[in-house]
Amino acid sequence: MNKKAISRNLYILYTLAHLKKKAKVRGTLFGYFWWIIEPMMLIALYSYVVGMIFGHKGTDQILMIAVGVTLWKWWSMSMSSGTKSFRRYKDIVCQVKMPLPILPASEVFGESYMFFFAYLLLQTALLYLGFVPDVLALLLSFAISTLAVSALSLALAMLNVFIRDTDFLVKFGLRILFYITPIIYPASRVPENFQFLIELNPFAYLITYYNNALIYTDRVEYGNMFYALVVSAIALFLLVRLCKKITPQIIRNV
Amino acid sequence: MNNDKKLVVELENVTLKYAQSTSFNLKRFFLSKHERKRVVSNSNASREDALSDVSIKFYEGDIVGIVGRNGAGKSTICKVLSGVLEPTTGKFHSNLGIGALLSLKSFFTKELSGLDNIYLIGALLGKNKKEIEDKIEDIIDFSELGDSIHKPTETYSSGMVSRLAFSIATSYRSDILIIDEVLSVGDKYFKEKCNTRMKSIMKESKLIIIVSHSDSDIKNMCNRAIYLDKGQVIMDGSVDEVMNKYK
Numbered sequence: 001m002n003k004k005a006i007s008r009n010l011y012i013l014y015t016l017a018h019l020k021k022k023a024k025v026r027g028t029l030f031g032y033f034w035w036i037i038e039p040m041m042l043i044a045l046y047s048y049v050v051g052m053i054f055g056h057k058g059t060d061q062i063l064m065i066a067v068g069v070t071l072w073k074w075w076s077m078s079m080s081s082g083t084k085s086f087r088r089y090k091d092i093v094c095q096v097k098m099p100l101p102i103l104p105a106s107e108v109f110g111e112s113y114m115f116f117f118a119y120l121l122l123q124t125a126l127l128y129l130g131f132v133p134d135v136l137a138l139l140l141s142f143a144i145s146t147l148a149v150s151a152l153s154l155a156l157a158m159l160n161v162f163i164r165d166t167d168f169l170v171k172f173g174l175r176i177l178f179y180i181t182p183i184i185y186p187a188s189r190v191p192e193n194f195q196f197l198i199e200l201n202p203f204a205y206l207i208t209y210y211n212n213a214l215i216y217t218d219r220v221e222y223g224n225m226f227y228a229l230v231v232s233a234i235a236l237f238l239l240v241r242l243c244k245k246i247t248p249q250i251i252r253n254v
Numbered sequence: 255m256n257n258d259k260k261l262v263v264e265l266e267n268v269t270l271k272y273a274q275s276t277s278f279n280l281k282r283f284f285l286s287k288h289e290r291k292r293v294v295s296n297s298n299a300s301r302e303d304a305l306s307d308v309s310i311k312f313y314e315g316d317i318v319g320i321v322g323r324n325g326a327g328k329s330t331i332c333k334v335l336s337g338v339l340e341p342t343t344g345k346f347h348s349n350l351g352i353g354a355l356l357s358l359k360s361f362f363t364k365e366l367s368g369l370d371n372i373y374l375i376g377a378l379l380g381k382n383k384k385e386i387e388d389k390i391e392d393i394i395d396f397s398e399l400g401d402s403i404h405k406p407t408e409t410y411s412s413g414m415v416s417r418l419a420f421s422i423a424t425s426y427r428s429d430i431l432i433i434d435e436v437l438s439v440g441d442k443y444f445k446e447k448c449n450t451r452m453k454s455i456m457k458e459s460k461l462i463i464i465v466s467h468s469d470s471d472i473k474n475m476c477n478r479a480i481y482l483d484k485g486q487v488i489m490d491g492s493v494d495e496v497m498n499k500y501k
Contacts, residue, residue, distance in 0.1 A: 095336070096338065098378070
């Protein structure tokens with residue numbers, strides 16, 4: 001791919017992501033403030049449920065929930081809108097010569113916008129409370145999660161073209177994943193018999209990377225993170241190749 | 255014909271087979287073999303070739319009208335020309351920078367404003383931010399949308415959408431312009447304005463492909479016509495000859 005094609009594709013990616021986010025808040029009273037209000041409301045809700053109803057106290061606990069909920073919103077919204085992306089942009093898929101992975105990637109990129117605003121708030125609160133992040137671990141966590149979520153979104157988007165039930169299954173799947181990922185509870189509270197649910201869940205690892213980078217900086221393990229980065233990058237590369245190979249089938253079936 | 259003109263795009267024995275339709279559903283799974291055959295034969299999947307052994311040469315300065323019944327392969331040929339679909343067999347040569355422009359109206363994202371859609375479509379047509387911004391004023395002026403350009407396109411009438419689509423289509427110019435049914439644009443006044451615009455861009459584009467069901471569009475604008483049926487070229491020649499045959 002030449003330089004011009006790369007810059008064109010990046011501009012399409014940016015335009016789709018930016019304009020879609022803009023459209024979402026168009027005509028609302030609070031406008032772009034929703035990018036901040038929404039995650040704050042979620043954090044407040046889960047902190048109330050876990051802190052007040054379940055009685056789990058401690059700043060760490062609330063901060064972990066805040067980190068987890070903010071991240072989960074980013075990933076789940078990316079994957080649910082990524083799943084529908086080929087069908088949503090059917091006319092573009094069928095009529096514009098462009099690499100199709102841009103479409104699910106634009107959903108992930110657009111949700112990253114929202115995450116970034118929520119993250120800034122969160123980081124300010126963390127610094128105020130005395131938690132200084134491990135910047136390298138944070139950057140690695142961001143790179144791993146972007147690659148992994150982009151890969152999953154692309155896989156689900158392709159699957160949804162051929163098996164249209166995928167969209168329904170993703171909605172249920174994400175709800176189940178939210179509860180089996182240690183977001184509103186620490187991994188240590190999961191009974192030993194069910195620890196495999198955490199060991200097999202890639203999102204549990206991603207949450208741990210962020211918690212370690214932001215709160216428990218002494219627990220950061222760079223080796224594991226580099227390994228996860230390589231695996232995510234390979235998965236995304238292979239899925240992009242697969243998408244290119246089956247593009248005629250996608251155009252026919254979308 | 256056209257031997258004195260420069261060859262710019264060529265389709266050589268192009269056949270495009272439909273990729274197999276492979277959506278899975280339980281209904282299809284439980285249908286009897288007989289029922290499955292009946293369902294398939296009633297659907298598009300029954301025809302194997304979307305284009306069958308198509309050979310066409312396009313020359314610089316051609317304004318080609320493509321006519322044919324629904325399902326004849328008109329839009330498919332546009333997709334091959336714009337590079338979206340690659341021929342299953344045969345060759346496609348092009349010396350031009352392809353500017354994809356098919357059914358532009360369908361690109362509109364209804365929750366975005368007209369202005370945002372100009373950016374989005376510009377990006378999809380391969381333009382960068384500066385190239386898009388250079389044309390914005392021209393697009394808004396020509397479409398006569400005024401302040402409505404800032405409103406979501408879901409609030410537009412179909413005439414407004416058509417006007418905007420036509421303005422975008424004819425403002426972002428490429429060497430090759432492919433227009434698939436974007437010409438049915440509103441009232442008589444605007445139609446005349448469109449015809450004038452088309453005449454001016456005809457001088458600038460190297461190749462224009464127009465797909466239309468309207469006899470008058472083809473007769474007014476094109477200097478050559480191609481009649482397609484069931485994925486095959488039935489006739490390629492002067493507009494009058496082809497339109498007589500098509501009738």
